[in-house]
Amino acid sequence: MTSEHASIIHINVTDFAAAVAVAKQPSLSDVAFAIAREGSSRRVVITASRRAFAEGIRPGMSVNNAVRLLPSLVLVSPDAPSCAKADAAIAEIAQQYSPTIQCDRGGHLYLDVEGTTRLFGPPVDCAMRIRNEMYDRLGLEPAIAVASNKLVSKIGTRAIRPCGIAQIREGDEASFLSVQDVSLLPGVGPSIKRLLTATGIRDIGQLAVLDDTQILAFLGKRGLALRNAARGLDASSLDTKALHQRKIFRRVDFTEPVCDLDAFRSAVIAASEDAGLELRKEKLGCSEVHVSLSWSDGMSSEASRKTKNQWILDEELMHASWSASFQAMNRRVRILAFTLFLGALSPAWKESDLFIPEGPSRQERLQAAIDANRIRFGPAILTHAAAVFHV
Amino acid sequence: MSSRLGIRSAYSLLWGTIAVDKLIPWLSSQGCTAVAITDRDNLYGLPSFHQAAKEAGIKLITACELLCPEGSLFVFVRNDVGFSRLCELLTMKNQEASFDYLSALVENSEGLILASLSQDILTYLSGSVKDLYAAISPRSLSSIPTARKLELPLLALDDATFLQEEDRAVHAVLRSIATGKTVGTLSETDTEKKGGVILLQEAYLEAFSSWPEALASAEDIAEKCIADPFSHGLIFPEYPTAGTTVQHELKSRVFKGAEKRYGELSDAVLQRIEYELDIINRKGFSSYFLVMHDIVRMSSRTCGRGSGAASIVSYALEITNVDPLAYNLYFERFLSMARIDPPDIDVDFAWDERDGVFASVIKRFGQDHCARVANHNFFRFRSAIRETARSYGLPDSQITRMEHLLFTSGLKEISDPLWLTVCSLAKRLVGLPKEISMHCGGLVITPKPVRCYAPIGLSRDLYPLLAWEKEGTEAAGFVKIDLLGNRSLAVIRDALSNLKEQGISIDERTWHPAEDPETIAALAKGDSMGVFYIESPAMRQLQKKTGRGDFDHIVIHSSIIRPAANKYISEYVERLKGKSWNPLHPRLAYILDETYGILCYQEDVSKTAVALADFNETDADALRKVIAKKAGSSKLKRYEQQFFDGCKANGLEIQTIEEIWGMMLSFDGYSFCKPHSASYAMVSFQSAYLRVHHPASFMAAVLSNQGGYYRAHAYISESRRMGLTLVGPDINQSRVTYHAKGNALVIGLMAIANLSRSAMQSIVRERERGGIFSSLEDVSSRLDLTRDDLVALVTAGTCDSAAPSLSRSEQLKRLLITRGRTEPYGQGDLFQNQRCPTPVKSSALQPRFVRTEDELHREYESLGFLRDFHPLVLWSKFLSPMKRVHACDLDRFVNYHVNLIGWQVTQKEVLTKDGQSMSFVSFEDETALYETVLFPEMFSRYYPLLCTQWPLEVIGIVKSDQGATYVQIQYLRQIGRDKVLEA
Incomplete structure (x- = not known):
């Protein structure tokens, strides 16, 4: 989608995981710290805080080296739930200003504020409000850029990071881009950057002025797209689909990390029963069961099961989720949490069988009776015997 | 008579828990006279079982448990034919997981006695094989009805995996390792069923009291089976x-x-x-x-x-x-x-010929007649702790912390109950076999196919792999050959070949490098960078201290420089320089005089034991082997006692005995015998001779073969110091590897980062075919290189000779633009204009472009060194104002504080007696290489500066240790770092 005016806002929270950690624990703001997984023996730095970065700590560096390089370095475990919450909160703030938003994970978000001038003022004012709100409510200080398309706004935030606001007016794109470092251009990775630098091309402007022969010789057919990008041309629209995909999920957080098969099995059953109840209440069926195990070393593993038909009953869901869990349970580490997703939801239906009379089967009648009791007295009133361990 | 059959040892890998050194004494204590250890699908432990059983006076029946889909089949070897058949069966199973034992046994089970608890197996085999028993065990009598029906004799089996019920926890850990689950998530099928604990003799007899014929069968089998398959x-x-x-x-x-x-x-x-x-x-x-x-x-x-x-x-x-x-x-x-x-x-x-040698040997003697020797890897306490903790689901970071506490900080007591369990189980894992791998060089060759003598598996590289490790291989009667890789042999080969190209031939029949005075003099000064085995800083310093470069002393130095002998080295140097000394005992005088009274070679250990403690030759050799294996075992204790007793009987004082024993223990782990040291010294001399007399060819070969003690940039600097001219990398001169032309060292294309191997080869091939590349257009038209290859070539300056007047960025642009326009010869479009030859501009007439600092930085990134300068030139603006001493003048400043520039060459971190880290760092400046030491306090302070390659200001005091100069560092600082970061 192209806009006649500069109405695309890109929000970019630099070093998102580190920024979320500071927002959660403000005392970290004056500390050189790095995000690294807790569990593995050969840990690497995932994100370095600004102070740590200034001291030479880089993502990808082994934690051992980082700590020897900077003995005062504080190590912080990645906090995926908090990051997810922060992502959701940013989206919530953005949605107040426009219904057209594209949520990319990791503190990246686009919104198109075209037509909202009467409500919130010019886009740059809108960007300012979002920035202030993010700072006040979430403690996050993003880089925000307003431009006429996603590409230029993204380069805008890259150019000003770690924080600040930039507005690239319609028609100013070329002059803005021409002086920016070529590595800010999306699509320029280490290999292309090496090639461009070796040919003496350092700024985006130098790339933008290459003729067809040169750009094809330097970068091949892909070069044409890169040159278009260097000229600020981007016709892509915001991808808003992700918001509308529906899933039923249940998460079980163990009070202590477990490595006991019975305890784990009871959690799988409890989650399946609970999610199944919601599924049936809404008269839905699912064709996909997806499980995710969070391990105590910060890693996670996933597995899923699919069917061409539908799973509706507890027995079916339990069987599918246990089978997927067994596949995912492939590590010698304790399990911290178990998450069950029921996906590919669709209205519950039943394939009729020529030789079986219409009407609910014995299993369905039993399930209906169990559901009725659970709805009346609470989900825990009636459960599979194997789940009692967990209860 | 009491025979116990069907016991699984720890060699049932990641299943069994009973170590042989516990099983055999236990069986002895129960009055057992014969035992059949039946490991699951393998005979890995056979040589060690055999040795242990022999020592305990128990007859070992060679046996195995074959795992079939229908259940287990126990096989007992009756004679040599049966042993060969069993080895064949296990070999076939190792080669093909779906191999069916039962049908193979129906075909041929000669020399084997079979027994099974499984009714299906018994039914299948009954009538088809000769010696078949229906087995019963204390936990399974299910085969009795089948035995009655098929009229099979009963056999009493232990069918045991544990010495005691507590071993089940160890078994769970092993199964957890094997299955990748935690002990809590193991399913029933993953582990041994209920029971499986070996019964005391009385209980065993009681368990089978209703079936005396089963016990009699066990005795019968013990009687029938051979005791020694290796006879x-x-x-x-x-x-x-x-x-x-x-x-x-x-x-x-x-x-x-x-x-x-x-x-x-x-x-x-x-x-x-x-x-x-x-x-x-x-x-x-x-x-x-x-x-x-x-x-x-x-x-x-x-x-x-x-x-x-x-x-x-x-x-x-x-x-x-x-x-x-x-x-x-x-x-x-x-x-x-x-x-x-x-x-x-x-x-x-x-090193690059060894795989070919293996292939040739296997071809020459036959694929079926050769096998590589295995390594048996055992749990050590550290690995046992880690694996056990993982089995209990503990994350690696926690394990690492605990490891640090236990092994570095010396934590004595653990309060966490989980860790207590982990440690207690880990202790029980120690010494159990963990996995089988391939020995790096061991090979056996046999007259009949190897599978007739031993079960053969397949290594990861698909070599036939013997079931046994070095000792087991020897115990089984194989004569082992070790074929190993050595880079320096390739260095000498390549240097000689390069010399031959230049018309210089060295006749190896008359080549006596150890007698060459110039070579001896160079080694005496420690000028040995690149020389085999004696190029490390520690070795070069030792050479400088002793001032001796003759063959005899190099032989001593190669041997004495082992890790555990540090404290004897200074004593050696002092004695060599004239300090008076007396032999530790008059009887040692004739043995140790040539090494100044210090135990230097492995055989000195044996000779000392013979001379002072009246050891016989066999025991003395065994003592040497036990010490070399770092065996803190009961064997070593036994020999220690024997040595002390022997010495005392010969009137030695306890203090002298302890001193000598301490010196003998310094041979643990890594040590040489004199012939080995002499062999190595000969290779050292050959390479040192080449370094002295043909430095360009030698350094080219060192750089080409890689893998020396130092990185390429250090050898490049050394080449400059040796007065060599560095050329290239150059598209018109470089080969894939480095080579020499007179006094010039031509850098190989292999030095260029990110240049593909195929590009290197095509450049050399095309140059050989069509002559030199006269221009960039010529390069484009004759070579079909990728963009990445062109970038790599140009940034390293490889195309400078084809366009000396152009900046490198301009060179790359031209190459990229002309690359797509040209077609290979004969492949052009019929209607396209004929390609005009590009006018060749003589490079001699073209002005030479002065390389910019930016280009030099990129060149450094690409090569890891600079073609024409020392890398310090990149920091020249920061270095020029500094007042400093040059490294070449360091000897003049002994006991003075000095300021130096340090470009790090190599670093070796060591632990002090107190467990603190300190480091020996080799630095260089534009003039010379120098050695430094950072004691623990300085090391912990400045370690971060040693993690990156950046020029340092080195301030310290110059010291001389018996003639070898070094700097004791007091201060380090990165030069110009602040200004660069600001910029």
Whole structure:
């Protein structure tokens, strides 16, 4: 989608995981710290805080080296739930200003504020409000850029990071881009950057002025797209689909990390029963069961099961989720949490069988009776015997 | 009589828990007279079971548990034919997981006695095999009805995996490792069923009291089965010799070789040859030497190492390269009538030829007749802790923390109950076998297919792999050959070949590098960077301290520089420089005089034990082996007692005995015998000679073969210091590897980062085909290179000679633009204009472009060094204002504080006695290399600065340690870092 005016806002929270950690624990703001997984023996730095970065700590560096390089370095475990919450909160703030938003994970978000001038003022004012709100409510200080398309706004935030606001007016794109470092251009990775630098091309402007022969010789057919990008041309629209995909999920957080098969099995059953109840209440069926195990070393593993038909009953869901869990349970580490997703939801239906009379089967009648009791007295009133361990 | 059959040991990998050193004493205590240890689908532990059972006076029945889909089948070896059949069956199973034992046994089960608890197996085999028993065990009597029905005799089996019920927890950990689950998430099928604990003899008899015939069958089987499957003697192929005997063939080859080596044969040489041949013939090893002779001829050059280098026969056959007479090497260390073990010749080959040698050997002797020797890897406490903790689901970071507390901080007590469990289980894992891998060089060759003698598996590289490790292989009677890789042999080979190209030939028959005065002088000064085995900073410093570069001293130095002997090195240097000393005991005088009274070689340990404690030769050799294996075991304790008792009986004072024993223990882990050290020293001298007399070819070969002690940039700097001219990398001169042209060292294309191997080869090929590249357009038209290759070439300056007047960015632009326009010869469009030859502009007439700082930075990134300058030139603006001492003048500043520039070359971190880290760092500036030391406080303070390659300001005090200068660092600072970061 192209806009006649500069109405695309890109929000970019630099070093998102580190920024979320500071927002959660403000005392970290004056500390050189790095995000690294807790569990593995050969840990690497995932994100370095600004102070740590200034001291030479880089993502990808082994934690051992980082700590020897900077003995005062504080190590912080990645906090995926908090990051997810922060992502959701940013989206919530953005949605107040426009219904057209594209949520990319990791503190990246686009919104198109075209037509909202009467409500919130010019886009740059809108960007300012979002920035202030993010700072006040979430403690996050993003880089925000307003431009006429996603590409230029993204380069805008890259150019000003770690924080600040930039507005690239319609028609100013070329002059803005021409002086920016070529590595800010999306699509320029280490290999292309090496090639461009070796040919003496350092700024985006130098790339933008290459003729067809040169750009094809330097970068091949892909070069044409890169040159278009260097000229600020981007016709892509915001991808808003992700918001509308529906899933039923249940998460079980163990009070202590477990490595006991019975305890784990009871959690799988409890989650399946609970999610199944919601599924049936809404008269839905699912064709996909997806499980995710969070391990105590910060890693996670996933597995899923699919069917061409539908799973509706507890027995079916339990069987599918246990089978997927067994596949995912492939590590010698304790399990911290178990998450069950029921996906590919669709209205519950039943394939009729020529030789079986219409009407609910014995299993369905039993399930209906169990559901009725659970709805009346609470989900825990009636459960599979194997789940009692967990209860 | 009491026979116990069907016990699984820990060699049922990641299943069994009973270590053989516990099982055999336990069986002894129960009055057991025969045992069949039946591991699951393998005979890995057979040699060690055999040894332990023999020592305990128990008959070992060779047996195995074969795992079939229907259940387990227990197989007992009745005779040699049965042993071969069992080895064949296990080999086939190792090669194909779906192999069906049962149908193979129906076909042929000769020499084997079979028993099973499974009704299905019994039904299947009944009537088809000869000796079949229906097994019953304390936990399963289910086969009795089938036995009655099929009229099979019953057999009492232990069917046991545990010595005690508590072993089940260890079993769970092992199963957890095998399945990748935690102990809590193991399912029933993953582990041993209920029971499986070996019963006390009384309970065992009680359990089978209702079936006395089953117990009788066990005794019967014990009676029928052979006790020793390895009684066939040594296994080595006969060497076919047409019309003559192997003894004559060997003698003839030895004399021919000796004449080549010595010219006219002196009495001493003849006498030694006759003496050695007599022992070799009497021990029946003539074929072995002939085979070794054939093998060494498969490679360009070799270095026979180990005790074999003490043999004149090996020397004559060119298996080794050291004259044992000239260097006083004792043959008996290698082979004597008193020693029962087979000879062991280890041969080094050029690293890049070794795989080819293996292939040639296997081709020459037959795929079925060769197998690589295995390694048995055991749990050690550290790995056991880690694996057990993982089995209990503890994350790696927690494990690492605990490891640090236990092994570095010396934590004595653990309060966490989970960790207590982990540690207690881990202790029980220690010593249990964990996995089988392949020994790096061990090979056996057999007259019949190897699978007739031992089960064969497949290594990851698809080599046939023997079931047994080095000791087991020898115990089973195989004569093992070690074929190992050595980079320096390739260095010497390449240097000689490069010299030959330049018309310089070295006749190796008359080449005596150890007698070359210039080489000796260079080694005495420690000028040995790139020289085999003696190039490390520690070794160079030792050379400087001693000031000796002759062969005898290099032999001593190569041996004494082992890790555990540090404290004896300074004593050695002092004695060498004239400090008076007395032998530790008069009896040691004649043994240790040549090494200044210090135990230096492995055989010194044996000789000392014989001289002072009256050890016999066999025990003395065994003591040497036990110490070398770092065995803090009961064996070592036993020998220690024997040594102390022997010494006391000979009137030695306890203090002297302790001092000598301490010196003997410094041979743990890593040590050399004198022939080995001499063999290595010969390779050192060959490479040192080349370094002194043909430095360009030598350094080119060192850089080409990589893998030396230092990185390429250090060798490049050393080349500059040696006065060599560095050329390239250049598209018109460079080959893939480095090479020399007179005094010029031409950098190889291999030095360029990100340049593909195919690009390197195509450049060289095209240049050989069509001549030099006259211009960039010529490069574009003749080479089909990718963009990444062109970037790599240009940034390294490879195309400078084709366009000297252009900046490198301009070179790249031209190459990229002209790259797509040209077509390969003969492939052009019919209607396209004929390609006009590009006008060639003579490079001599073109002005030479002065490279910018930016280009030099990129060149450094690409090569890791600069073609024309020391890398410090990149920081010249920061360095020029500094007042400093140059490293070449350091000797003049002993005991003074100095300021130096330091470009890090290498670093070695060591632990002090208190467990603190300190470091020896080699630095260089534009003028020389120098050594420094950072004691713990300085090291912890400045460690971060040593993590990156950045020029440092080095402030410290210059010290001299017995003539070797070094700097004790007091302050380090990165030069210009602040300004660069600001910028």
